Amino acid sequence: MSDALTRPALIAGAPRRRRGARWADAAYRRALGALALLVFVVVALIVYETARGAAPSIRAFGWRFLVGTEWDPVADRYGALPYVFGTVVSSALAMLLALPLGLGTAIYLAELAPHRVDQVISFVVELLASIPSIVYGIWGLFVLAPFLRTFVEPWLIQHLGFLPLFQGFPFGIGMLNAGLVLAIMVVPTIASLSREILLATPPSLREAALALGATRAEAISVTVDAARPGILGAVILALGRAVGETMAVTMVIGNTNRISASLLAPGSTMASVIANEFTEATGALYLSALVEVALVLFVLTLVMNALARLLVLWATGGRSDAAGAA
Amino acid sequence: MPPVQPEPGQERVLRPLHTGRPALRRRVWEALFVGASGLSAFVVLVPLALIVWHLLARGLPALTLGFFVHLPKPVGEPGGGMANAIVGTFILVAIATAIAVPVGVGAGVWLAEFGRGRLAAAVRYTADVMSGVPSIVVGVAAYGLVVVPMGRFSALAGGVALALLMLPTIIRSTEEVVRLVPRSYREAALALGAPRWRATQDVVIPAASAGIVTACLLALARASGETAPLLFTALGNRFWSLRVDQPIASLPVFIYDYARAPYDDWNRQAWTGALVLLLLVTLLSALVRITTRRGPRL
Numbered sequence: 001m002s003d004a005l006t007r008p009a010l011i012a013g014a015p016r017r018r019r020g021a022r023w024a025d026a027a028y029r030r031a032l033g034a035l036a037l038l039v040f041v042v043v044a045l046i047v048y049e050t051a052r053g054a055a056p057s058i059r060a061f062g063w064r065f066l067v068g069t070e071w072d073p074v075a076d077r078y079g080a081l082p083y084v085f086g087t088v089v090s091s092a093l094a095m096l097l098a099l100p101l102g103l104g105t106a107i108y109l110a111e112l113a114p115h116r117v118d119q120v121i122s123f124v125v126e127l128l129a130s131i132p133s134i135v136y137g138i139w140g141l142f143v144l145a146p147f148l149r150t151f152v153e154p155w156l157i158q159h160l161g162f163l164p165l166f167q168g169f170p171f172g173i174g175m176l177n178a179g180l181v182l183a184i185m186v187v188p189t190i191a192s193l194s195r196e197i198l199l200a201t202p203p204s205l206r207e208a209a210l211a212l213g214a215t216r217a218e219a220i221s222v223t224v225d226a227a228r229p230g231i232l233g234a235v236i237l238a239l240g241r242a243v244g245e246t247m248a249v250t251m252v253i254g255n256t257n258r259i260s261a262s263l264l265a266p267g268s269t270m271a272s273v274i275a276n277e278f279t280e281a282t283g284a285l286y287l288s289a290l291v292e293v294a295l296v297l298f299v300l301t302l303v304m305n306a307l308a309r310l311l312v313l314w315a316t317g318g319r320s321d322a323a324g325a326a
Numbered sequence: 327m328p329p330v331q332p333e334p335g336q337e338r339v340l341r342p343l344h345t346g347r348p349a350l351r352r353r354v355w356e357a358l359f360v361g362a363s364g365l366s367a368f369v370v371l372v373p374l375a376l377i378v379w380h381l382l383a384r385g386l387p388a389l390t391l392g393f394f395v396h397l398p399k400p401v402g403e404p405g406g407g408m409a410n411a412i413v414g415t416f417i418l419v420a421i422a423t424a425i426a427v428p429v430g431v432g433a434g435v436w437l438a439e440f441g442r443g444r445l446a447a448a449v450r451y452t453a454d455v456m457s458g459v460p461s462i463v464v465g466v467a468a469y470g471l472v473v474v475p476m477g478r479f480s481a482l483a484g485g486v487a488l489a490l491l492m493l494p495t496i497i498r499s500t501e502e503v504v505r506l507v508p509r510s511y512r513e514a515a516l517a518l519g520a521p522r523w524r525a526t527q528d529v530v531i532p533a534a535s536a537g538i539v540t541a542c543l544l545a546l547a548r549a550s551g552e553t554a555p556l557l558f559t560a561l562g563n564r565f566w567s568l569r570v571d572q573p574i575a576s577l578p579v580f581i582y583d584y585a586r587a588p589y590d591d592w593n594r595q596a597w598t599g600a601l602v603l604l605l606l607v608t609l610l611s612a613l614v615r616i617t618t619r620r621g622p623r624l
Contacts, residue, residue: 021521022521024521024523025521025522025523027523028522028523028526028527029436029440029522029523031432032432032433032435032436032439032440033436033440035428035429035432035433036432036433036436036437036441036446036449036497037449038429038433039433039449039452039453039456039493039494039497040448040452042456042490042493043452043455043456045471046459046463046464046490049466049467049470049471050463050466050467050470052470053466053470100366101366101369101370102366102370104362104363104365104366104367105363105366105367105370107363108363108364108366108367109367112360112363112364113364113367121367121371123615124371124374125370126611126615127374127608127611127612128370128373128374130547130548130551130607130608130611131377131551131604131607131608132551132552132553132578132603132604132607133551133553133554134551134553134578134581134582134603135377135381135600135603135604136377137582137585138581138585138596138597139376139377139380139381141585142384142585142593142597143376143380184373187370188370191370213348215348215352215353215355215356216356216359216360217352217355217356217358217359217360218352218356220359237458240458241458243460244458244459244460244461244462245460246460246462246553246554247553247554247578247582251582251585251586271460271462271554274462274466275462275554275557278466278469278557278558279557279558279561290466291466291470294462294463294466297460297462297463298459298460298463301458301459301460301463302455302458302459304458305454305455305458305459306455308458309451309454309455309458
């Protein structure tokens with residue numbers, strides 16, 4: 001709205017507005033504004049509440065909390081490194097699988113597919129994003145795990161067993177399963193956001209490339225180059241989602257607090273240990289340690305999201321709803 | 327959000343303009359590139375097909391009327407349903423909606439109608455960042471905010487946790503649909519002598535009401551599938567409970583408990599529960615997407 005609209009009394013011939021109306025306008029605007037400011041209050045409350053809950057654990061362990069490997073409720077000593085490790089490994093594995101697939105899908109939809117195909121596949125990809133994580137979890141536990149146990153993992157052990165990554169026993173559940181389920185869950189985020197970012201690049205880029213005699217692949221690589229910051233933003237958003245994902249991972253990762261080089265071994269993530277142990281945490285310090293895990297997770301995802309949103313906003317010039325959509 | 331549509335006549339399908347044939351190496355690379363991206367679009371669809379197939383195959387057999395109207399039975403007794411969990415999910419989502427919709431719609435309307443300047447940009451950015459907070463962290467916060475002061479797990483605590491998750495979606499989608507109301511509506515209202523607040527309240531919001539309802543439904547669909555924030559707020563309950571200050575069952579937590587249990591019968595019911603949940607959530611969001619795609623988006 002321009003100023004002329006918010007001050008209609010300036011329009012020639014318009015009747016002067018009564019003072020009551022002006023007062024009501026201000027009150028209405030303030031009331032709605034107050035609701036909007038509640039967003040800050042809510043975020044502050046989440047920060048305050050997790051920080052307060054984590055305080056006893058922070059006092060007791062300090063920085064050792066992040067590097068300690070011992071998680072012993074009986075002796076009341078807590079170190080979260082195995083969970084940080086599990087989060088990093090499962091998310092990295094997920095991104096490794098999801099990035100090429102998601103980006104390939106985005107390129108196909110934005111640049112190559114006929115309009116109809118683009119519409120249908122985009123719709124399905126968005127449906128994929130709306131499936132509750134518990135459904136992915138039950139599928140990973142009862143379908144993917146037996147499949148990995150009987151077919152994939154024995155093969156990996158037999159043929160790639162010389163690598164530390166693929167040594168051990170085929171459990172079915174473990175890091176590999178968690179990474180696969182996470183990859184399936186974050187591919188829609190990467191695909192739909194990158195697609196929007198590719199569509200937001202100026203068409204002149206690829207037109208120029210084609211005019212110079214480039215093949216489609218070469219023209220697309222020009223576009224992708226231009227879209228790189230935005231795609232990076234989409235990837236970080238997806239990574240944030242993988243890092244914070246709880247239910248599906250809890251169901252398929254095996255829930256042990258050992259650090260193992262093998263992808264076939266069970267493990268835990270920060271989110272999964274909270275889901276598993278929070279209601280059973282009896283001691284005050286035990287509970288506090290779990291809240292500190294939540295605080296670490298919170299800060300981590302907050303930083304990643306803040307960065308990713310900035311990148312996406314910058315790449316789409318603030319026009320796209322992509323930043324708000326995912 | 328509905329995907330960006332290319333403008334008519336501005337199709338993005340690429341057609342090379344040159345007439346001469348590029349060198350073999352480039353043609354091979356071209357074929358590989360196009361093939362690989364098409365293949366990845368196909369591969370992405372495979373898990374969806376598999377998940378839907380397995381849900382139907384394993385969930386349908388136990389999907390009887392009894393599943394919707396009976397309470398859970400003790401281990402070993404066949405039958406039983408998830409009536410309390412289904413009702414519990416509706417109660418939790420109703421509490422969350424009652425909290426999140428007034429705040430979220432108000433904030434969204436403010437952003438669209440009055441939201442200029444740094445403060446509005448900060449609200450927008452904070453809402454976006456907030457939508458990336460892991461749901462388990464929101465659960466921990468709701469535990470500290472509601473469960474600890476109340477001294478027990480409760481439906482209210484679960485509702486608060488879900489409301490926190492719904493808020494960012496409602497704010498940003500409401501802003502988007504209110505922005506779509508043509509400027510002429512506001513001008514007409516003001517020209518008739520209406521004060522600014524009446525123009526917003528009685529003209530702009532009603533015009534955007536269908537879109538606002540859609541925005542809220544989208545948030546609601548997502549919240550109804552959430553499990554993590556309910557684990558230690560609403561907890562769960564094997565019996566009928568409609569009370570807001572008591573622990574309450576919910577479909578996602580029920581599926582989680584039943585899937586982890588070492589009983590085949592419970593696992594079967596977990597599959598059925600997952601099928602029901604998926605139908606609930608995807609039907610809601612598919613409905614939203616179809617209604618926003620067809621016809622005017624207002």
